[in-house]
Amino acid sequence: MNSLLDRLNPPQLAAVTLPPAHALILAGAGSGKTRVLTTRIAWLISNRQVAPPGVLAVTFTNKAAKEMQTRLAAILPINVRGMWIGTFHGLCNRLLRAHYRDAGLPQLFQILDSADQQASVKRLLKSLNVDDEKFPPRELCHFINAQKEQGLRAAAVEAAFGYTDDWARKRVGLYEAYEAQCQREGVVDFAELLLRSYELLERNEPLRRHYQERFRHILVDEFQDTNKLQYRWLKLLAGGGAALFCVGDDDQSIYAFRGADVGNMADFEREFQVQNLIRLEQNYRSHGNILDAANAIIKNNPSRLGKNLWTEAGSGEPIRIYESYSDGDEARWIVEEIRALVREGHARAEIALLYRSNAQSRALEHALFNAGLPYRVYGGLRFFERAEIKHALAYLRLIANTDDDTAFARVVNFPARGIGARSLENLQDAAKAANSSLHAAIPQVAGAGGVKLAGFAQLIVKLREAAHLPLPELVDHVIELSGLRTHYKNEKEGQERLDNLDELINAAASFVAEEGTPNQDGEITGEFGNDLSSFSSDITPAALVFTETVQPMLASFLAHASLEAGEHQAGEGDDALQLMTVHSAKGLEFNVVFISGLEDGLFPHENSMSEDKGLEEERRLMYVAVTRARQRLYLSFAQTRMLHGQTRYNLPSRFLDEVPDELVKWLTPRAGKGGFAVSSAPTFTSAPRRSESSGGSGFRIGQSVMHAKFGLGVIVNAEGSGTDARVQVNFGHAGMKWLALSVAKLEAA
DNA sequence: GACCACTGGTTTTTT
């Protein structure tokens, strides 16, 4: 068993073998964080400090949870799938399924993903005759989720903030109405999973005691990404004396924009009087120059817990910086560079192209496509989010729960069966009057619309009669009987959608194979199975009973579809270049990394400047991007870039200035502080449309200029001529200014 | 109910 600890460095070893007390592990990028977590669990179990059911391990993504399980299974001779290792949402789902009654939910409650939630809010606004211009569904969802993530119900929002005006009051009212609608429909959104299970544990003392006593060791991955509610959830579960082992890196906190609160790290340290603070600073991933650059960049952030990565590897290659005239030129240069790398023997899959925002992938894809280089873009539409899949799932959801109005509204007229807006309006009115679901209100609708609706109700009855079929057959049956298959067969470009629907049947089959296989004791123990064996049976005996007609696998499969939208994408496994945003690159590593579009306004993003601490988060994002690279790192920027159909002129990113000169090799003449080196004369592309030449002043759009007060800038626009000539200049730090040429003393820079 | 023109809105994203 000592071999388990053999290859750990001293701080890693210390972390893994800590006594059962609270601990905060500050784990830098590439410092072996996942390894420490899994080894810690394995060590605890093999040293009999805790039995497998006493461990609770939480991650953010399914991928991380799966990786932890796989690694553990390789070390320990136990059934890992029965352990409580999962995402916050997955574990909360498990908790709520087991105690649905105590949580006030129907047994087969459905989970709304973000799109479902928005559709649900939209429907709510419509039924209440609320102007969706005043309350955009998107923003309302954001508001509702933010409140839930603070642990605030609608009633509590008022108590917490009071109402400043009618609009605020109305907004909270809508939150309340949304809660009521979800409750009536028996659906929960993502944030609700968390809040509901938090409230369940908080209010139900025997249940809380049960879990507090059960979990002796709680381990948290990516702790810096937890929001307030998740932290409170952890505190509640650890309230019975469990040891909380939190691993995180404040420098890699890049999700504040969706509620993550790095402050949780400091709070944890203080509130739990953490005596064991361990820093993992030795990096096993990157060469020295890359690490030095990352350290130099992140050093500019004032509020850090403090940490400095080092490596035993040599300094390696310099960081290469390239300036190009346009985004297209940048992409073409990247293609050439990649060709050379591949010739030198680099695997394409080991080369990553990172960018700040998805819109930037277009130019890169264009160039890669023309060059015939295989690539894979991450972050597109996921399998379970495709329209045809969501349609099929909606039918399945109606089998599980006819009150699910979101599912109902989605497919009542898809494929088209002549139920128009008119009939639906009547139905909605009837449902509202009876305070019932849309399905239940069908008999109230008279006329031709009523007949057609009754036909749809009949279809649901037929589908429900098949609910006992094995899951894959049920899915197949639903696709057939609903008319989806026929619909897509008749559609000109429906073949891909048909293939996807077949893939859904396959997914159901493999889900049954993986999750539904009973173990020796005949229990279903997968993440989405109802792991009831682990609960003391006196608490929820009722949870063992399933609705007779509906098989448990269906509910589990639907939860699986919502919680794990799936990275089911083409080209997986091929030797393809990896294209993704910096956000989605977190946790990954590559031999060669290109970070493109390093321009002020893009990266750091202009929207971040107005936000409090926005620039710091952007800098952490840059830190994450840089630390993805093992051997070679390229940074590139362009003077002009097409965005939203307009050419934009940006200055080089301030982050470039933060990389020490001695680590860098400029592939183009070095740009001055905050300006361009290469005068905008394009060397390998046609000149851009120069709308005006600023009244013959000698300045042109795209030119770098120096101003006594504002410093360096780029001319982005011009109007007027002669003494009236004015130019608009982007000064980066100092912002965008209109200057009269006759007054402002501008010099070409 | 199907098709086409117009509008608005585009940071990052998991669950």
Next chain:
DNA sequence: ACCAGTGGTC
């Protein structure tokens, strides 16, 4: 530039 969603017409 480009998508999605909407409102008009047939």
